[in-house]
Amino acid sequence: MGLRDFMDSILGRSRLPKAKTDKLFAISTASVTLETSLGLKPSGAAGICFKPIAASAYESARKEIQELLEYSSKETKTEFRLEKDEFNFLWAIFKDQDFEDLVASVHLVSETLEGYGFGEQLLCAIYRFDSEPEVGNTGDGKIVYWIYNFKQGTYYPFVPLSGKQRDNPFEFRLRAEMEREMPVEKNVEKWYPLWGIPF
Amino acid sequence: MKRKWERDLGLQGRMIFTMFLLAVVYLFFLAFLSYYGTPPIFMLLFVGSFMAIQYFYSDKLVLMSSGAHVVSESEAPQLHGMITRLCAIADLPKPQVAIVRSQIPNAFATGRNRNKAVVAVTTGIMDKLSPAELEAVLAHELSHIKNRDMAVMTIASFISTLAFYFMRYSIYFGGMGGGDRRRDGGGIILIWLVSIAVWIVSFLLIRALSRYREYAADRGSAIITGQPSVLASALMKISGVMERIPSQDLRSVEGMNAFFTVPAISGSSIMDIFSTHPSVEKRIARLEKMQQEMI
Numbered sequence: 001m002g003l004r005d006f007m008d009s010i011l012g013r014s015r016l017p018k019a020k021t022d023k024l025f026a027i028s029t030a031s032v033t034l035e036t037s038l039g040l041k042p043s044g045a046a047g048i049c050f051k052p053i054a055a056s057a058y059e060s061a062r063k064e065i066q067e068l069l070e071y072s073s074k075e076t077k078t079e080f081r082l083e084k085d086e087f088n089f090l091w092a093i094f095k096d097q098d099f100e101d102l103v104a105s106v107h108l109v110s111e112t113l114e115g116y117g118f119g120e121q122l123l124c125a126i127y128r129f130d131s132e133p134e135v136g137n138t139g140d141g142k143i144v145y146w147i148y149n150f151k152q153g154t155y156y157p158f159v160p161l162s163g164k165q166r167d168n169p170f171e172f173r174l175r176a177e178m179e180r181e182m183p184v185e186k187n188v189e190k191w192y193p194l195w196g197i198p199f
Numbered sequence: 200m201k202r203k204w205e206r207d208l209g210l211q212g213r214m215i216f217t218m219f220l221l222a223v224v225y226l227f228f229l230a231f232l233s234y235y236g237t238p239p240i241f242m243l244l245f246v247g248s249f250m251a252i253q254y255f256y257s258d259k260l261v262l263m264s265s266g267a268h269v270v271s272e273s274e275a276p277q278l279h280g281m282i283t284r285l286c287a288i289a290d291l292p293k294p295q296v297a298i299v300r301s302q303i304p305n306a307f308a309t310g311r312n313r314n315k316a317v318v319a320v321t322t323g324i325m326d327k328l329s330p331a332e333l334e335a336v337l338a339h340e341l342s343h344i345k346n347r348d349m350a351v352m353t354i355a356s357f358i359s360t361l362a363f364y365f366m367r368y369s370i371y372f373g374g375m376g377g378g379d380r381r382r383d384g385g386g387i388i389l390i391w392l393v394s395i396a397v398w399i400v401s402f403l404l405i406r407a408l409s410r411y412r413e414y415a416a417d418r419g420s421a422i423i424t425g426q427p428s429v430l431a432s433a434l435m436k437i438s439g440v441m442e443r444i445p446s447q448d449l450r451s452v453e454g455m456n457a458f459f460t461v462p463a464i465s466g467s468s469i470m471d472i473f474s475t476h477p478s479v480e481k482r483i484a485r486l487e488k489m490q491q492e493m494i
Binding site for chain 1: 428431432435440441443444445446447448449450451452480483484487488490491
């Protein structure tokens with residue numbers, strides 16, 4: 001605990017940590033290993049999830065974010081859409097078959113949002129990876145999400161199964177495999193699921 | 200044919216280095232004791248006989264203190280069958296099999312050599328684990344027997360125990376052994392201080408060695424069963440590490456600042472050097488890595 005945190009506790013100030021966007025890029029080098037040693041391919045979809053803003057400010061914020069997205073995704077020509085979910089959280093969803101461009105877009109948009117004072121609203125960024133069905137297995141392959149926690153600057157794996165179950169052993173395996181290549185959240189108590197990710 | 204994942208040179212290197220350091224500390228201690236005129240013979244005999252009893256009766260002592268009772272083949276046919284098969288693969292004589300009536304999931308092996316060994320499991324672990332997972336845990340315990348961990352750890356902790364007794368009782372032993380000029384009051388305090396230092400250093404080294412033996416037994420289990428990930432999932436079940444992964448949606452706990460609280464200092468780094476077992480997460484990580492290397 002630093003001096004600032006200490007003073008904050010003494011004075012009862014609560015300050016939200018600044019969003020850390022710099023570690024976002026770790027996923028682009030890690031994706032090579034994910035593909036070669038785990039057979040996980042980037043699905044070409046990624047998203048940013050934001051905290052809802054007070055209902056009155058919502059429409060104007062949405063408009064502003066829409067403009068920001070249009071402006072900032074111009075360079076990479078990434079497709080995007082905005083969506084609201086049942087928790088009233090806003091999602092910016094990106095589609096780009098070029099993974100580098102996808103990461104660049106997510107980074108650029110989160111930077112821009114931060115620059116416009118939405119930094120504290122950023123909840124997480126998510127990348128989806130798909131695996132081929134295992135040999136001899138007719139079912140679908142696994143869907144793996146890497147969730148980036150902006151406040152900690154770390155990623156954690158999320159592998160949903162049907163019926164709000166998750167594949168914990170595989171998540172541990174993902175961590176064991178990837179923790180040398182990307183900042184993986186060490187504290188599993190922070191591996192919160194996100195059900196019904198809209199991509 | 201030796202496969203890549205069957206060996207861990209790093210682990211073997213660290214084990215040898217730890218044993219070497221332990222030997223250095225012990226030799227220093229014995230040299231110090233004889234220089235300072237306290238003939239360690241008396242203490243050696245005392246501690247030696249004490250530990251010999253412990254060593255030769257370890258199987259009975261452990262069975263008594265844990266409340267485990269030895270079961271015959273007809274009482275627990277499945278458990279016996281599993282252990283018989285694993286022993287055939289590991290090329291071990293079959294140990295005695297014991298069961299502890301306890302809901303706490305646990306398993307242990309003891310005995311001074313391969314012919315006098317006991318493997319015990321609790322009823323809790325048999326309920327909690329699938330047959331394959333139980334097999335992996337039993338293979339871990341059999342690896343302890345195969346690696347002669349009981350003997351290794353007894354020898355490794357012998358002089359440490361000696362230092363411990365010096366630390367506690369040097370005041371009483373100070374007056375014994377006839378007149379020697381060097382053994383005045385100052386000498387006893389010095390012996391006491393050195394004993395403390397030797398005990399602390401050797402304690403930490405023994406703990407490190409014990410953790411390396413655990414990794415080695417995990418590795419042994421993986422080699423016997425050929426499935427490191429099954430032991431990993433057994434460890435996850437036993438330790439409850441999976442229950443620590445939250446099940447509540449991030450968005451619904453966001454109001455409670457799920458991500459935003461100051462990260463708790465994880466108790467791993469400092470407590471790690473005092474523990475006899477490596478953290479479950481580290482063991483799982485290693486097993487998963489072995490699983491990777493097998494493919």
